[in-house]
Amino acid sequence: MRLEKILDKLGSIEKNSFIKIIDSIISKNPKNKKEINEILITSDKGLKSVDSQNIANIFTLISSEFKEHIKSEFQEITSQLDILIDIIIKDGNCIMKQDWFSRLYEAEIKNLNSKIKSLNADFENEKSDLSEIRKRDYQIYKSCLYTAYKNDVESNRDPRITSDELSILLTLSKQLGLSQEEIKLINYSILPIKKKDIQDVIKELKNIGVIFYSNKENTIYVADEMVRILREVREKEVAEKFYRRTLKLLREPIINQIAREHNIDRNHTFSQKIEGIIKEGVPFTNLLLSKIYKSDSTLTQRKKILNELCEKGLNIKNLKGATLDEKIESLIKYFDNVERDEKVGISLDGFDKLLSELNVTLPKLNMQIREQFQFQEEHVLKADFLLDYNIKPRDILDLISKEDLKMFIRENGIKQRGDDILNILEFYKDVENLYLENYENVAYRDLNQLKENGIAIKESELGLKFEELTKVIFKGLGFNVDDKFRNQLNTKKDMMDILLNLGNDEIIIVECKSVKERGYNKFSTVSRQLKSYQNLAIKNNLRIAKILLVSPEFSDDFIADCELDTEMNLSLVPAASLRNIFEAFKDSTYQEFPYVLFRDIVINEERILKALRK
Structure with a gap:
């Protein structure tokens, strides 16, 4: 749900912590201070009297400063921010009832403790699946982290990871090829996790401005704009849905190779291994730079493989960039633009019709979507509901197996030649409602934007x-x-x-x-x-x-x-x-x-x- 919409739903007290942080950032002369002042000039009572749309506009202007504000919070060693942020940025978790958030938090801590125990056992077991090289990587990072943590204690100071130490540790983890999950396991093997009261957790997150909490509805809201910033803080370059879309295009031997490197059970199903890689937080750039190719492949071969992945698999023509790094950066920007785009791709009525007919052909889909996105609600195949979570038609179709997609296409008389997903989206476009959704573009006679949105008109x-x-x-x-x-x-x-x-x-x-x-x-x-x-x-x-x-x-x-x-x-x-x-x-x-x-x-x-x- 977009920030403006959330702000419209809440009372002034529920927005107070967030407004205070923005006010504090503005007082420190951010780089876009001039543009911010132009918005504020119409308000004589300060930021609190500014409407929701303009607060959202101001937040966009101070997003880089807000990101630094969040990064500074990581210096508090007991904050558990990495655990909490990973929960709230997961697709489907941007709107949660308090009790549901509590369950996810408890489950995550239980899961981490179990994996820490397993990792420690692997360290001691000579016959474990962990290679000696991987054990060495883990030990190097663990020793450096231990020193950064303990040097404060030895100097009779409260333990903190300074910004310099954090920067070094992040660089080290990247060079060692550690995933976010591996880093968490090592971190919490040194500093054991203490489960906090959920009210305290919500208060902490609210006080640093990353969530809103409605007392009336007992509901946590995380704005789409905030999720993108938090993802950057956690070094997660693309949303899970785009990561999944990319991984599903890879052959199983490649998926097994990545799973082996990050200690993921290779006996799981193809889909389970993909979810395991996403959960691990394996950096997307690292994946496309080295992990999806044979070890002896040349740079030219790697660029060709990446081009084919984008053109034939993701339907992205002419990916920009001369080098492999530039191509990957272009792909990340492409996914970012798709995520920011409010357009659904088909009309809202078309989306509802698609979901309704999917539910008839694939009666287990509702449960699959609930489990995939950890929804608390019973019936989730509703367009308005899914769009509040920034889940679009393509994101739903990406989760359906090829066999089920083909069955759905046959049963509903959809064109069978070409790309299955694109054929389905075209079938449910619903032209009149799509035109209404592009009413302003028609008013502006914006042919390029209309064409981009799937409308052909003279x-x-x-x-x-x-x-x-x-x-x-x-x-x-x-x-x-x-x-x-x-x-x-x-x-x-x-x-x-x-x-x-x-x-x-x-x-x-x-x-x-x-x-x-x-x-x-x-x-x-x-x-x-x-x-x-x-x-x-x-x-x-x-x-x-x-x-x-x-x-x-x-x-x-x-x-x-x-x-x-x-x-x-x-x-x-x-x-x-x-x-x-x-x-x-x-x-x-x-x-x-x-x-x-x-x-x-x-x-x-x-x-x-x-x-x-x-």
């Missing part, structure tokens, strides 16, 4: 499409979009785009203007056009309740000219605001939208959304 068709979609929205708001009456009124000279018939000879006139340039600024032209529509209506003894002008946005000059106009009852409606109102209306108790809410020069979206939620 530029000459965009104006009419914007008008059609606006009609769909007003119908969805409960209005009578009366095309028949409009056609009777229209003349060759005066042709209204949309007429909303309120009954009793009362109407609303809606004009749609899609424009490429930012800041619509042609008031004199559009006002003449709207006044002629007004005169046409009056001539036919109609009362005009409102005139609405819908466009992607309006310039300050346009708004100022509109404010000075005394002849029309005109309101300006930004396209994004109209779509947000439409989405809120669907969840409201109203049968028909109360058009009296359209009373501002530029409609006040926040006030209207608040009214609809009452």
